[in-house]
Amino acid sequence: MSPVTGLCEGCLRTIDEIVAWSRADDDYKRAVWGEIRRREEQIPFD
Amino acid sequence: MPTLPPSVRVLERGWLSSNSVLLIGADATALVDTGYATHAAQTVDLVRHALAGRALDRIVNTHLHSDHCGGNAALHAAYGCRIAIPAADCATVAAWDEDALSFRATAQQCPRFAFDESVAPGQRLCLGDLDWQALAAPGHDPHALLLWCEGEGILISGDALWHNGFGVVFPELVGEPGFDDVRATLDLIATLDARVVIPGHGAPFADVADALQRAYGRLDMLAADPIRNAQNAVKVLMKFLLLERRRIPLADVDLLCATVPLLVRVRERFLNSTSAELAAWLVQGLVGVGAARLDGDVLVDA
Numbered sequence: 001m002s003p004v005t006g007l008c009e010g011c012l013r014t015i016d017e018i019v020a021w022s023r024a025d026d027d028y029k030r031a032v033w034g035e036i037r038r039r040e041e042q043i044p045f046d
Numbered sequence: 047m048p049t050l051p052p053s054v055r056v057l058e059r060g061w062l063s064s065n066s067v068l069l070i071g072a073d074a075t076a077l078v079d080t081g082y083a084t085h086a087a088q089t090v091d092l093v094r095h096a097l098a099g100r101a102l103d104r105i106v107n108t109h110l111h112s113d114h115c116g117g118n119a120a121l122h123a124a125y126g127c128r129i130a131i132p133a134a135d136c137a138t139v140a141a142w143d144e145d146a147l148s149f150r151a152t153a154q155q156c157p158r159f160a161f162d163e164s165v166a167p168g169q170r171l172c173l174g175d176l177d178w179q180a181l182a183a184p185g186h187d188p189h190a191l192l193l194w195c196e197g198e199g200i201l202i203s204g205d206a207l208w209h210n211g212f213g214v215v216f217p218e219l220v221g222e223p224g225f226d227d228v229r230a231t232l233d234l235i236a237t238l239d240a241r242v243v244i245p246g247h248g249a250p251f252a253d254v255a256d257a258l259q260r261a262y263g264r265l266d267m268l269a270a271d272p273i274r275n276a277q278n279a280v281k282v283l284m285k286f287l288l289l290e291r292r293r294i295p296l297a298d299v300d301l302l303c304a305t306v307p308l309l310v311r312v313r314e315r316f317l318n319s320t321s322a323e324l325a326a327w328l329v330q331g332l333v334g335v336g337a338a339r340l341d342g343d344v345l346v347d348a
Contacts, residue, residue: 001088008088010060015088019096022056022250025047 005043012036012043048242048252051198053174056244057092059085062289064114064246067202068096069174076104076173077127078193078202079246080117083155084290089117090124106130106165106173108183108204109190110139110147111213112154113286114246119157130171133164134189148187148216151308152283154290165191178202185228186213192235199241201254206231208245209257211264214279218272219312225269232261276316280309284328285337288347296343300325 002009008018017032024032050056055068063081066089075097081089093102102125107115110131118129131139138146142158149156165171167182171193181192183206193202205213206228217224235243236258243257244250251257268275287302288294294302303309304321313324329345332338339348 001091008059010062015091015095018057018059019055019092022058023050 005039007039007043012039048250050200050242050244050250051174051176053176054198054200054244055096056250057089057096058249059088060289061247062113062286063089063116064111064205065244065248066092066117067244068093069176070097070100071173071175074103074172075100076106077102077121078106078173079108079114079204080105080121082113082290083116083157086117086120086157090120093121094124101125102127104128104130104163104173106171106193107132108193108202108246109187110135111187111205112149112152112156114204115159116156118159122159128162129159130163130165131161132189132191133166136161136164151306151311153287153302153306167191176200181234183231183234185215185217185224185231188217188222188224188227192231194238194240196238199239201235201238201240201243203235203243203245205246207235207243207257207261209243209248209251209253210260212261213246214282215268215275216279218275219279219308219315221315225265228265229262232258232265273316276312280312280317280324281328281331281337283309285332288332288338288345292347293341294345296325296329296345299329299345303328 006014053070057066063085064079066081067078069076104127105118105121121127139161144150165180167180169180171178176195177197178193178195181194183190183192186205190204190206215224215228240254242250242252243254300322303324313319333340336348338345
């Protein structure tokens with residue numbers, strides 16, 4: 001987990017989102033994917 | 047998406063770490079498989095969050111590959127939980143025999159842990175207030191176990207069956223039989239008529255018959271051409287190292303092909319290539335399927 005963003009450095013999800021994932025419906029997952037795409041734009045990759 | 051009882055929570059991550067399955071009972075909690083060592087702090091965070099203040103009482107490992115037991119030591123340090131491992135691995139773990147454990151051969155990491163319980167095929171366990179039976183699942187690993195909950199029709203399959211395929215057939219890579227064991231394990235899974243499979247990697251799935259059909263097809267293809275199994279294995283091993291390290295200079299890809307014991311054995315037994323030739327083939331192959339990209343002289347995970 002990144003100490004700065006609180007996101008998993010691999011999948012860009014929060015701890016909350018990873019824990020919720022396996023029980024979540026497709027709407028939730030699509031919303032998180034939307035967030036992931038937004039986060040990708042903001043995070044500098046080396 | 048298949049439904050699971052409230053006591054079963056799947057923590058699904060990328061492919062470096064296996065899935066972890068949290069089983070939350072009224073009186074006791076358990077975690078099946080613990081992910082890879084470099085994710086151990088995240089594993090502890092996820093478990094702590096999901097348990098909401100309760101302690102983790104027990105770890106059960108389906109098999110002792112680094113991506114399934116790499117969090118054992120950290121979770122034990124955090125919770126003092128009991129650790130249950132396949133019975134056939136007990137002597138190896140007690141002695142922490144690096145040559146018999148897979149970590150040195152694959153250049154993968156796994157912090158040392160001790161075990162408190164052994165789990166033998168046929169043995170029953172109460173996890174998350176559900177009755178589970180351990181079943182032998184040789185093939186990917188000779189000592190691997192399935193966990194089968196007949197009451198709910200849930201199978202925790204480890205790397206014996208995925209939605210699309212199964213884990214590398216490691217025994218074949220060192221000249222020991224494995225394909226027949228994979229087939230026997232798939233046959234066993236077919237008899238269970240599971241409603242849901244929670245695989246070691248990827249999302250839980252309900253279309254078990256289709257997954258079995260894909261697995262049999264893959265097995266037939268690999269068993270007919272063991273070199274293909276070997277080629278697949280070296281790609282998976284290098285991708286795993288790349289997932290862990292994220293960037294590997296090309297010179298180090300060559301060095302890994304020359305020094306990682308399992309890569310050396312597979313190269314000599316099946317591939318008849320130099321480390322440089324294997325490194326070049328791997329780089330081309332991984333980049334070709336989009337599993338890696340080149341950044342100058344550095345192979346980068348993709």
